[in-house]
Amino acid sequence: MEEKIIDFEVPINTLAQQYPDFVDTMYSIGFTKIKVPGMLGTVGKIINLKKGSRAMGIPLETIAKAFEERGYQLKNYDK
Template sequence: MSDKVIDFEVPIHSLAEDYPDFVDIMYSIGFTKIKVPGMLNTVGKIINLKKGSRAMGIPLDSIARAFQERGYELKNYDE
C-alpha cells in the first residue's frame, strides 16, 4: 500500500496541503487555474477532483492516470 493516496472526494485544498507535488501534477494535466493566487484557499476548499473534473472538462481517467504514474494510490475513484 502506498503512502500517497489521492481521494477523489477530498477537497483539493487538503490534497495540496498533504502532497507537495499535487499542484504541479494538476497543472500539468490542464488545471491551470490551480495556480491563480487565492484559488486553492477559496474554491479549493469546496471542490474535489470529481467536481473539478466536470467543471474543467478534464476526464477523471486522465487525472487518475497522472497520479498513478507518480506512485499514488486512488481512493473513491469510480468513473
C-alpha cells in the same frame, strides 16, 4: 516511505497541503487555474477532484492516470 493516496472526494486544498507535488501534477494535466493566487484557499476548499473534473472538462481517467504514474493510490475513484 509514506503511502500516497489521492481521494477523489477530498477537497483539493487538503490534497495540496498534504502532497507537495499535487499542484504541479494538477497543472500539468490542464488545471491551470490551480495556480491563480487565492484559488486553493477559496474554491479549493469546496471543490474535489470529481467536481473539478466536470468543471474543467478533464476526464477522471486523465487525472487518475497522472497520479498513478507518480506512485499514488486512488481512493473513491469510480470511472
